[in-house]
Amino acid sequence: MDVIDRAETYLQLHGRLIDRLRFAALFRDGPRERVLDVLRCYQNTDGGFGNALEPDLRGAGSQPEPVEVAFWVLDELDAFDSPMVAAACDYLAGISAPDGGVPFVLPSVRDTPRAPWWETPDDPPGNLIPTASIAGLLHKHGSTHPWLAAATGFCWSRIAALTETSPYEARAVVTFLDLVPDRPRAEAEFARLRDALLATVSFDPDAPGDAHFPLDFAPSPLRLPMFTEDVLDAHLDALLRAQSDDGGWSGNWLMWTPVVEHEWGGYLTVHRLGTLRAYGRLPGFCQ
Known part of the structure; x- marks a missing residue:
């Protein structure tokens, strides 16, 4: 399976509804309104958001x-x-x-x-x-x-x-x-x-722990001259390699209770796919 299909399988097995719908809207021509319907469920009557939309x-x-x-x-x-x-x-x-x-x-x-x-x-x-x-x-x-x-x-x-x-x-x-x-x-x-x-910034793609890589600062191309093309290319290569055997991407910070590993995994998997698309690394998907 390709990057997209593997990610879809991961989300079907592990992702929250909102992240499965984000994937469908962004990569399978699904209805965006359904994402908004679910997002509204995280918004409180005071206008703020809670309810573990931010999993931690x-x-x-x-x-x-x-x-x-x-x-x-x-x-x-x-x-x-x-x-x-x-x-x-x-x-x-x-x-x-x-x-x-x-x-x-x-x-x-x-x-x-x-x-x-x-x-x-x-x-x-x-x-x-x-x-x-x-x-x-x-x-x-x-x-x-x-x-x-x-x-x-x-x-x-x-x-x-x-x-x-x-x-x-x-x-x-x-x-x-x-x-x-x-x-x-x-x-x-x-x-x-x-x-x-x-x-x-951690420029070593293999830096362990809670490292912050160039693509964390530039999930899509920046107007600011922060990173050279060769740096971004190296980290895009590393991002593709980092897709797990079950098709997802995970956070590199403390997963302090079991549920957040899957909730962050689903959120980040869609986010990482968006980064790959923004830099032209997903054939057939244009930003």
Whole structure:
């Protein structure tokens, strides 16, 4: 079987309904509306998302990071005209810190099962994770929601203060700088921070543990000059090799309870296929 067929078998055996439907919509001409129907089930009445859409946050209540997960799904479907987007932005406006950013995670997480890294102080400040990625995606799709202006100002301010960073923060910064409309400012900040951003990247495709590879920063081609073509080609080759015998891709971080291994596996399998397609590595499937 080819890459697509093997992935489909993996998803049939292990994937959540939303990830099976994402695959069908993106690679089998399935109805995109069915993906949106299921995604709505993860959205709460406050407009936020929860219910383990982000598998490491098991609680039903809304948190900022699942909004980012939802927005990436909407992005791949080109469905930012969905009413879910405005409702989620209303939610973000309601939980934003005075600095204009949304926190990494809200204190309500303490009352729910979650991965050990989801910790927060009692009054968390805004964080580039996930504010920068969410803002970048909204800019990409031309959002005019009032939350975006304050969030964008927060991102510019925080990015201007950076001299070093961490992998997840760097990934959020790259998403924002790649998608924000003010290209001269974005390119100037990227030039200033390029070495610091690259210092968080694992260029060895076989690096063990929670490594962050070029394709994690550039799941589709960037406007920013971050990686050379030969680097991307080497990591695309490695990504194809990394497809497991049962057809899926898995996360390289701690799988702290058995269910998340399959939930992340399904999500990532569709995401990795999207990356391969975006770089022309899936014959017969064009971006």
